[in-house]
Amino acid sequence: MDLPPGLPNQNNKVCRLLKSLYGLKQASRQWFEKLSNSLITYGFTQGKSDCSLFIKKSATSFMALLVYVDNVLLVSDDLQQIQLLKKFLHDQFTIKDLGPLKYFLDLEIARSKTGISLCQQKYALDILQDTDPSAYRRLVGRLLYLTITRPDLAYSVQVLSQFLAKPAVSHHKAAMRVLRYLKATPGHGLFFSSSSKLHLKAFLDSDWAGCIDTRRSITGFAIFLGNSLISWKSKKQATISRYSAEAKYQALAATTCEVQWLVYALQDLQIDHQQPTTLYIDSKSVMSIATNSVQHERTKHIQIDCHLVQEKLQEKLIKLFYIPSRLQLADILTKPLGSLPFYHTLRKMNILNIHVHLEGGCWSIASHIENMELKSKEGKAKAKIDSIH
Numbered sequence: 001m002d003l004p005p006g007l008p009n010q011n012n013k014v015c016r017l018l019k020s021l022y023g024l025k026q027a028s029r030q031w032f033e034k035l036s037n038s039l040i041t042y043g044f045t046q047g048k049s050d051c052s053l054f055i056k057k058s059a060t061s062f063m064a065l066l067v068y069v070d071n072v073l074l075v076s077d078d079l080q081q082i083q084l085l086k087k088f089l090h091d092q093f094t095i096k097d098l099g100p101l102k103y104f105l106d107l108e109i110a111r112s113k114t115g116i117s118l119c120q121q122k123y124a125l126d127i128l129q130d131t132d133p134s135a136y137r138r139l140v141g142r143l144l145y146l147t148i149t150r151p152d153l154a155y156s157v158q159v160l161s162q163f164l165a166k167p168a169v170s171h172h173k174a175a176m177r178v179l180r181y182l183k184a185t186p187g188h189g190l191f192f193s194s195s196s197k198l199h200l201k202a203f204l205d206s207d208w209a210g211c212i213d214t215r216r217s218i219t220g221f222a223i224f225l226g227n228s229l230i231s232w233k234s235k236k237q238a239t240i241s242r243y244s245a246e247a248k249y250q251a252l253a254a255t256t257c258e259v260q261w262l263v264y265a266l267q268d269l270q271i272d273h274q275q276p277t278t279l280y281i282d283s284k285s286v287m288s289i290a291t292n293s294v295q296h297e298r299t300k301h302i303q304i305d306c307h308l309v310q311e312k313l314q315e316k317l318i319k320l321f322y323i324p325s326r327l328q329l330a331d332i333l334t335k336p337l338g339s340l341p342f343y344h345t346l347r348k349m350n351i352l353n354i355h356v357h358l359e360g361g362c363w364s365i366a367s368h369i370e371n372m373e374l375k376s377k378e379g380k381a382k383a384k385i386d387s388i389h
Contacts, residue, residue: 001014001015001017002014002015003015028069031069031070032052032067035067035093036054038088038089038092038093039054039065040054042056042085042088043056044056044063044065047265047268048264048267048268049261049264049265049267049268050265050268052066052067052068053065053066053067053265053268054066054067055268055269055270057270060078061076061077061078061081062076062077062078062270063075063076063078063081063082063085064076064269065085068105071104071105072089072095073101073104074086106120106122106123106145107119107120107148107149108120108121108122108189110354113194114193114194114195115191115192115193115194115195115196115228116191116192116194117189117190117191117192117352117354118149118189118190118191118192119149119187119188119189119190119354120146120148120149120150120189121186121187121189123142123145123146124146124182124186124187125186127139127142127143127146127179127182128179128182128183128186136163136164136167136171136172136175137164137167139175139179140157140160140161140164140175143157143160143175143178144157144161146182149189149190150188150189150351151190151222151229151232151332151333151349151351152185152188152332152342152346152349152351153178153182154220154232154233154234154333155218155220155234155332155333155334155335155336156174156178157178158218158234158235158236159174160174160175160178162211162213162236185353187353187354188346188351188352188353189351189352189353189354190228190229190350190351190352191228191350191351191352191354192228192230192350193226193227193228193350196225196226196227196228197226197227198225198226198266198271198273199225199226199273199275199277200223200224200225200259200262200263200273200277200278201223201224201277201278201279201280202221202222202223202224202255202258202259202277202278202279202280203221203222203224203279203280203328203329203330204219204220204221204222204248204251204252204254204255204279204280204281204330205220205221205248205251205281205282205328205330205331205333205334206218206219206220206237206241206244206247206248206250206251206334207220207247207334207335208241208243208244208247208248209240209241209247210236210334210335211236214236214240215240216236216237216238216239216240216241217236217237217240217241217247217250217251218234218235218236218237218333218334218335219233219234219235219236219237219247219250219251219254219334220232220233220234220235220251220330220331220332220333220334221233221251221254221255221258221330221333222329222330222332222333222349223255223258223259223262225262227350228350229349229350229351230262231258231262232333233254233258233333234333234334235254237250237251244283245283245285245286245289246302248281248283248285248286249286249289249290249302249305249306249309250302250305252279252281252286252290252305252309253302253305253308253309255279256279256308256309256312256317256318257308259277259279259312259317259318260312260317263277263317276316276317276318276319277317277318277319278318278319278321279318279319279320279321280321280322280323280327280328280329281320281321281322281323282322282323282324282325282327282328283322284322287320287322289306290306290309290310290313290320291310291313291320326341329345329348329349331345332345332346332349
């Protein structure tokens with residue numbers, strides 16, 4: 001670094017830092033290296049699936065520590081071990097203990113005997129209050145962070161994020177429509193059941209040539225651990241697919257890679273997931289390609305994806321199961337849905353409003369579906385009576 005002002009510097013000398021200073025480009029890397037070395041010295045093992053995850057297991061206790069910059073999340077089944085670790089970290093770095101997990105990086109966590117709820121209600125309300133209609137790029141960036149707990153927004157935000165460089169009036173109107181939906185459902189979030197089985201299953205789909213500007217397809221998948229949604233994606237594919245089966249096969253390959261990473265993450269957490277992950281797909285053509293080792297002319301340009309999926313099928317990492325399109329939960333991540341199938345999907349994904357009991361019986365998914373189904377039945381009955389007359 002340059003010499004501080006006031007010191008004579010006749011030979012153009014510079015200072016050599018003995019330790020990193022806050023604000024330098026290398027500071028974050030040096031901080032993480034120091035923290036990692038301290039945790040490893042204490043007895044932790046760094047996770048292979050995620051370098052920010054540290055695990056310590058003994059005959060009587062299990063402890064997992066997750067790091068995000070200078071924020072640390074700690075879980076264990078032994079309170080005494082937690083106190084010892086906190087004392088060690090405080091002696092090393094002078095930490096601030098925030099107590100049981102309730103609020104972390106704009107995530108609101110509520111725990112009960114039935115499970116854990118995760119939402120971003122405060123963050124959603126801040127978006128609604130601070131939104132500048134002209135700041136399209138900033139709005140989409142904040143909505144992207146909101147999709148951490150709101151998979152129902154993933155497809156809409158994925159579409160809006162394609163026009164950050166030069167948004168048109170129609171894109172602003174679409175963003176305002178998303179905000180109106182957000183205003184009606186600020187407290188929606190994910191629910192992780194305590195009775196959920198530790199078995200992975202995934203729903204995957206694609207919208208062939210769904211992007212009207214580039215004619216690229218949209219990949220969508222939702223992965224559950226038991227009945228709890230833990231991973232999802234809505235993303236435009238990198239290449240153009242000539243056939244719908246090709247687009248779905250690329251979605252299958254992307255889902256397979258995510259499943260493999262989740263299996264590694266479970267292994268880091270000392271959870272042995274031996275049974276194959278069930279992948280639900282609504283295309284028999286894709287299942288035929290995946291189980292047929294003979295490469296045809298129509299699939300030779302996606303041979304890498306074919307070999308990847310076939311290899312994981314042979315290793316029994318995954319198994320394919322056909323379901324009709326009306327039962328495909330990944331549709332919500334690939335295309336716009338009507339109101340009734342949209343809210344039915346949210347219900348199956350365990351996306352709930354954890355604050356509904358505090359808000360005097362306000363809007364909820366279950367009541368909304370019931371009202372919509374009642375109106376649909378009334379409309380059909382009226383149409384039938386009119387046709388008779």
